[in-house]
Amino acid sequence: MATSSSQTLRTPFLKTPSLNSKLPLYSAFSVAIHPTRRSVKPLVVVVSAAALGGKPTVLVAEKLGDAGIELLKEFANVDCAYNLSPEELCTKISLCDALIVRSGTKVSREVFESSAGRLKVVGRAGVGIDNVDLAAATEHGCLVVNAPTANTVAAAEHGIALLTAMARNVAQADASVKAGKWQRNKYVGVSVVGKTLAVMGFGKVGSEVARRAKGLGMHVIAHDPYAPSDRARAIGVDLVSFDEALATADFISLHMPLTPATSKILNDETFAKMKKGVRIVNVARGGVIDEEALVRALDAGIVAQAALDVFTQEPPPKDSKLVQHERVTVTPHLGASTMEAQEGVAIEVAEAVVGALKGELAATAVNAPMVPAEVLTELKPYVELAEKLGRLAVQLVAGGSGMKTVKVTYASARGPDDLDTRLLRAMIIKGLIEPISSVFVNLVNADFTAKQRGLKITEERINLDGSPESPLDFIQVQIANVESRFASSISEYGEIKVEGRVKDGIPHLTKVGSFDVDVTLEGSIILCRQVDQPGMIGTVGSILGEENVNVNFMSVGRIAPRKQAVMAIGVDDQPSKEALKKIGDVPAIEEFVFLKL
Numbered sequence: 001m002a003t004s005s006s007q008t009l010r011t012p013f014l015k016t017p018s019l020n021s022k023l024p025l026y027s028a029f030s031v032a033i034h035p036t037r038r039s040v041k042p043l044v045v046v047v048s049a050a051a052l053g054g055k056p057t058v059l060v061a062e063k064l065g066d067a068g069i070e071l072l073k074e075f076a077n078v079d080c081a082y083n084l085s086p087e088e089l090c091t092k093i094s095l096c097d098a099l100i101v102r103s104g105t106k107v108s109r110e111v112f113e114s115s116a117g118r119l120k121v122v123g124r125a126g127v128g129i130d131n132v133d134l135a136a137a138t139e140h141g142c143l144v145v146n147a148p149t150a151n152t153v154a155a156a157e158h159g160i161a162l163l164t165a166m167a168r169n170v171a172q173a174d175a176s177v178k179a180g181k182w183q184r185n186k187y188v189g190v191s192v193v194g195k196t197l198a199v200m201g202f203g204k205v206g207s208e209v210a211r212r213a214k215g216l217g218m219h220v221i222a223h224d225p226y227a228p229s230d231r232a233r234a235i236g237v238d239l240v241s242f243d244e245a246l247a248t249a250d251f252i253s254l255h256m257p258l259t260p261a262t263s264k265i266l267n268d269e270t271f272a273k274m275k276k277g278v279r280i281v282n283v284a285r286g287g288v289i290d291e292e293a294l295v296r297a298l299d300a301g302i303v304a305q306a307a308l309d310v311f312t313q314e315p316p317p318k319d320s321k322l323v324q325h326e327r328v329t330v331t332p333h334l335g336a337s338t339m340e341a342q343e344g345v346a347i348e349v350a351e352a353v354v355g356a357l358k359g360e361l362a363a364t365a366v367n368a369p370m371v372p373a374e375v376l377t378e379l380k381p382y383v384e385l386a387e388k389l390g391r392l393a394v395q396l397v398a399g400g401s402g403m404k405t406v407k408v409t410y411a412s413a414r415g416p417d418d419l420d421t422r423l424l425r426a427m428i429i430k431g432l433i434e435p436i437s438s439v440f441v442n443l444v445n446a447d448f449t450a451k452q453r454g455l456k457i458t459e460e461r462i463n464l465d466g467s468p469e470s471p472l473d474f475i476q477v478q479i480a481n482v483e484s485r486f487a488s489s490i491s492e493y494g495e496i497k498v499e500g501r502v503k504d505g506i507p508h509l510t511k512v513g514s515f516d517v518d519v520t521l522e523g524s525i526i527l528c529r530q531v532d533q534p535g536m537i538g539t540v541g542s543i544l545g546e547e548n549v550n551v552n553f554m555s556v557g558r559i560a561p562r563k564q565a566v567m568a569i570g571v572d573d574q575p576s577k578e579a580l581k582k583i584g585d586v587p588a589i590e591e592f593v594f595l596k597l
C-alpha cells in the first residue's frame with residue numbers, strides 16, 4: 001500500500017475565528033445540573049435556537065406562577081392562553097416556539113404535527129409527562145423538559161394529608177357537621193401509629209412520604225424495582241416485592257409514574273391479594289388504579305377506604321361511583337398546588353425552556369440522552385468535528401447511489417467507559433442527513449431519524465496506547481456501498497472515507513480516502529486530485545484570488561513525489577461556477593469537488 005505524506009500551508013493573513021463563533025446556533029448544546037438525582041447528572045440537549053431573527057414565542061397553556069412568567073418575558077413573547085380546546089391549541093401552536101403545560105393539557109401527536117416543525121420545546125411545569133406524547137415529540141425533534149423537583153414536598157405533604165384525613169374521616173365529618181349533623185359515633189377513625197404503610201414507587205415523592213410516615217410512627221415498607229437499596233436503608237425502609245407489599249400493608253400509598261407497566265397495576269387480581277381492610281392513597285396518577293375494580297374492592301370490604309387526588313379522567317364524571325363513594329375522600333389533583341411548589345415549578349420550567357430555546361441551558365430533558373458536564377466540555381470541539389465529517393462524507397456520495405450503511409470509528413486512548421459517544425453519533429447523523437433532507441436533526445431525534453431513513457450506523461473503537469489527555473485522537477466516517485463524486489475519497493476498502501482530528505481546539509480534516517490532507521473544517525472545502533507538480537497551489541490560489549475568495553487553509557497529500565496528490569483548500573466564501581470551472585480546466589487537475597460545511 002502506498003503511504004501518503006502531507007504538507008500544510010496556513011495562510012498567515014487569516015486569523016482563526018473562535019470556536020464558539022463558528023458553532024452554528026442550530027447545533028448549540030447545553031449543560032445543566034439535575035438538582036435531585038443522586039449523582040449530579042448534567043443534561044445535554046441539542047435544540048434549535050428558536051426564531052433566529054426575533055424573540056421566540058412561548059405559549060403558556062395553563063396557569064403558571066408569576067415568577068416563571070416574568071422569567072420567560074425577559075427572553076420571549078409570552079402568550080398566556082388557558083383552557084384552549086384541542087383544536088385551538090393545534091391552531092395556535094404553529095406560531096409558537098415553546099409550549100408550557102401542567103397536567104391538564106394533552107400534548108398529542110396532532111399538536112406536534114400542527115406545529116410544522118416550529119415547536120422546539122415543551123415544558124411540563126411539574127413531574128408527570130404522561131400527558132405529553134413523548135414519541136411524537138422525539139420524532140419531531142422537539143425537546144421535552146419538566147420540573148421534577150419543585151413540587152416533590154407538596155405532593156408528599158398532600159399524600160400525608162390524605163392519609164391522615166382518610167384515617168380520621170375528616171372530609172366526611174366536615175360535610176356532616178356543615179349539614180347540621182353531629183355524628184360522633186359514625187366517624188370513629190383508625191390510628192396510624194404502628195400500622196404498616198407500603199409506599200409503591202420509592203422515588204422523590206415516595207421517599208418523602210416514607211420519611212414523614214415514619215415520623216408518625218408507622219412501619220414503612222416500599223416496593224420499587226428500580227430504587228437503590230441504600231436510599232431505602234438510609235430512611236429506615238425495607239424494600240419488598242410487589243406481592244409482599246400488598247399482603248402486609250395496612251395502608252398503601254401510590255407514587256409511581258403512569259407507564260404501560262404501571263397502568264391499572266391495582267386491579268381485581270391485585271386487590272384480591274391485599275389484607276382485608278386496607279386503605280389506599282393515590283397522589284400519583286389515576287390510571288395506575290383500575291377504578292371500577294376499586295369500587296368493587298370497596299364494596300366487597302377488601303378496601304376499607306381510599307383517598308384519591310388523581311383520576312383516570314380529570315375532572316372525573318359527576319356521577320362517578322368512585323368519587324361519590326361514602327368511604328372515598330377526593331381532591332381535584334391538588335398534590336402540587338401549594339404557593340411554594342407553584343412558584344418553584346414555574347421557575348424550574350421557565351429556566352429550562354429559556355435555556356433550551358437559547359441552545360444554552362436545559363434544566364431537565366426528558367427525551368434526550370444525558371452526558372456528564374465534564375465529558376461535554378471536553379467533547380465540544382469533537383462535536384463540531386463529528387457534524388462536519390458527516391456533512392463532508394454525505395456530499396461525497398454520488399447522486400442516486402443511496403446511503404444505507406455508515407461506519408464511524410473513534411480512535412482513543414481512553415478506556416471504553418471513559419468516552420461517551422452518543423453526542424458524537426447524533427452530530428454525525430445530523431451532518432449526514434441535514435444536507436440531503438429538510439429534516440431538522442438534533443440530539444433528541446437523531447437516532448430515530450437515522451432509523452426512519454433506513455440508515456444503519458455502526459460504531460467502532462480503536463484503542464490507542466499513550467496518554468489519554470484528549471478524549472479522542474481521530475474520528476473516521478465511512479460510507480459503504482456507494483459511488484463517490486470524488487473518486488479519490490474511496491479508501492482501499494471501497495468506502496468513502498473521511499477522517500478528522502482536533503488540533504488546538506479546531507476541527508481539521510486529516511484524511512480523504514487514502515490521502516492525508518490537513519485543512520481546518522471552517523467555511524467550505526475544495527478537494528482536487530492532481531498530478532503532483534510545482535506551481536499547483538499557486539495556480540488554484542490565484543484563480544480563487546481573482547474571484548476575491550478567501551483561502552484559509554491549504555494542504556497537499558500525495559502518494560509519492562510527482563505522483564498523484566490531493567489538494568484540500570479551505571475557503572471562506574463560495575466560489576462562482578466560473579471559478580470552479582476554471583479550476584477544473586487546469587490540465588493537471590484530474591477531478592475536483594466543492595463541499596459546503
Ligand SMILES: NC(=O)C1=CN([C@@H]2O[C@H](COP(=O)(O)OP(=O)(O)OC[C@H]3O[C@@H](n4cnc5c(N)ncnc54)[C@H](O)[C@@H]3O)[C@@H](O)[C@H]2O)C=CC1
Pocket residue numbers: 126127128129148151152155200201202203204205206223224225226227255256257258261262283284285309310333334335336337
Ligand atoms: N398529584 C400531584 O399533583 C402530583 C403527582 N405526582 C406524581 O407522583 C408520581 C411520582 O413522582 P416523583 O416521585 O417525582 O417521580 P420519581 O420519578 O422520582 O419516582 C417514581 C418512582 O417510581 C418507580 N417506579 C417505576 N415503575 C414502578 C413500578 N412498576 N413499581 C413500583 N415503582 C415503580 C421509579 O423507580 C421511581 O423511583 C408521578 O406519577 C408524578 O406524576 C408528582 C407531583 C405532584
Ligand SMILES: O=C(O)C(=O)COP(=O)(O)O
Pocket residue numbers: 102103104125126127128129151333334335336337
Ligand atoms: O407534577 C405532577 O406530576 C403533577 O401531577 C402536578 O400536576 P399539576 O401541575 O398540578 O397539574
